[in-house]
Amino acid sequence: SEQEERTLPASRKLLILINPFSGSGKSVRIFHEHVEPMLTEAELEFNTITTEYAGHAGEMILSMNLLDVDGIVICSGDGLVYEVINGLMKRPDWEAAINIPLGVIPTGSGNALCLSALFATGEPNDVTSAIFGIIRGNLMDLDICSVITPTEKLYAFLSVTWGLVSDVDIESERYRFLGERRFLIGTVARIIGLRKYRGRLSYLPANDINGGEDNLAYNFTPREDVSSSAAECDVTSLSQHQAHIQENLNGVFSKRISGNFSSLGPSDHLLPPLSSELPPSWKVVEGEFILGCPVFLSHLGTDLMANPDGKFGDGLMGIFYVRSTTGRMALLDLFGKMKDGSHVRSHHVEYVRAYAFRLEPDTSQTGNLVVDGEKIDYVPIQGQIHKSLAKLMCV
Numbered sequence: 001s002e003q004e005e006r007t008l009p010a011s012r013k014l015l016i017l018i019n020p021f022s023g024s025g026k027s028v029r030i031f032h033e034h035v036e037p038m039l040t041e042a043e044l045e046f047n048t049i050t051t052e053y054a055g056h057a058g059e060m061i062l063s064m065n066l067l068d069v070d071g072i073v074i075c076s077g078d079g080l081v082y083e084v085i086n087g088l089m090k091r092p093d094w095e096a097a098i099n100i101p102l103g104v105i106p107t108g109s110g111n112a113l114c115l116s117a118l119f120a121t122g123e124p125n126d127v128t129s130a131i132f133g134i135i136r137g138n139l140m141d142l143d144i145c146s147v148i149t150p151t152e153k154l155y156a157f158l159s160v161t162w163g164l165v166s167d168v169d170i171e172s173e174r175y176r177f178l179g180e181r182r183f184l185i186g187t188v189a190r191i192i193g194l195r196k197y198r199g200r201l202s203y204l205p206a207n208d209i210n211g212g213e214d215n216l217a218y219n220f221t222p223r224e225d226v227s228s229s230a231a232e233c234d235v236t237s238l239s240q241h242q243a244h245i246q247e248n249l250n251g252v253f254s255k256r257i258s259g260n261f262s263s264l265g266p267s268d269h270l271l272p273p274l275s276s277e278l279p280p281s282w283k284v285v286e287g288e289f290i291l292g293c294p295v296f297l298s299h300l301g302t303d304l305m306a307n308p309d310g311k312f313g314d315g316l317m318g319i320f321y322v323r324s325t326t327g328r329m330a331l332l333d334l335f336g337k338m339k340d341g342s343h344v345r346s347h348h349v350e351y352v353r354a355y356a357f358r359l360e361p362d363t364s365q366t367g368n369l370v371v372d373g374e375k376i377d378y379v380p381i382q383g384q385i386h387k388s389l390a391k392l393m394c395v
């Protein structure tokens, strides 16, 4: 692969964050029984902090001295990883901060990051493999998706879920004591009480021909001497405008930040402001859906390979959506097929690879919108992938 090979030094200082609330509350015990003895044996230096409340880890990350840590290890589920990544990205020195290697010990009820990483390296999905990955300290690239809402900018590593999947994410919270089985039970309950969700889903499709997203900057305008009809204003005609686009990229537009946010974080050069129209190179689907989800990793959970083509550091998202014409039995069947990713071959599912997305739910309905497992307001959102922004100790 094109992954940059990098290994951390054998002697390094790790900051270990333990969430006593994650999963069925077993993080502290797993740390003392399994993680601590192995790290001590490997002669790694570490400080542990047990989080005291939701948001605690994020606050610590904001004020931490970067020179004090060579890596941050998270003993929790995806929720604490999300908190840490957003804390790192909120720092004025975000570019250096997000480069600090992250490790995960999967003690939550949702451990999609660790699961996807172990799947990618061919290791068994268990705590011991995760610890060995951290001790070896080889780094894997992790893409981060900026997520822009009308009021804030977030950073996601896992998914944006909408419709049935986000309802399950939120409604199954109260079955947390069941661990990961909460997603199965929640899904069956939601298929029985099936609903439809109205909205518009847009995306900037990935293409291999022109070698990269940089050719698709939103501020692109076709030159007059070349056809600019909607049908032709696609990747082919874009490639003819390389010079023109480069001019734009180097110019004032590429420095513009989408929305009214502070200038922290990478610039989202593929995204017009949320209230502006999208360029013709984007694809748009609208109407009634059962679900629609941009996914940044291969797996959403155990036996849920939502994005089978997803690779670490590929700079792409997989978007899958199901229209409202699909019935309950077909949905149950699709859910089972997610185990090996074969749901994407079903005629009930559309599966595309993209650089960026926009999701505009019909806000006259109620519904859930979930970013990396965390509920946000039911409002229009958009996002773009930032290739290999973070690093994972996992190989």
Ligand code: ADP
Pocket: 019, 020, 021, 022, 023, 024, 050, 051, 052, 053, 054, 055, 056, 076, 077, 078, 079, 080, 081, 083, 107, 108, 109, 110, 111, 373
């Ligand atoms: P799980 O996969 O079990 O949901 P997560 O890692 O996702 O585990 O954590 C769930 C939530 O717990 C996260 O939103 C995190 O911010 C929050 N959290 C972290 N520390 C604590 C704590 N000490 N008490 C309560 N909640 C916490």
Ligand code: MG
Pocket: 143, 296, 297, 310, 311, 312, 313, 314, 315, 316, 317
């Ligand atoms: Mg990816």
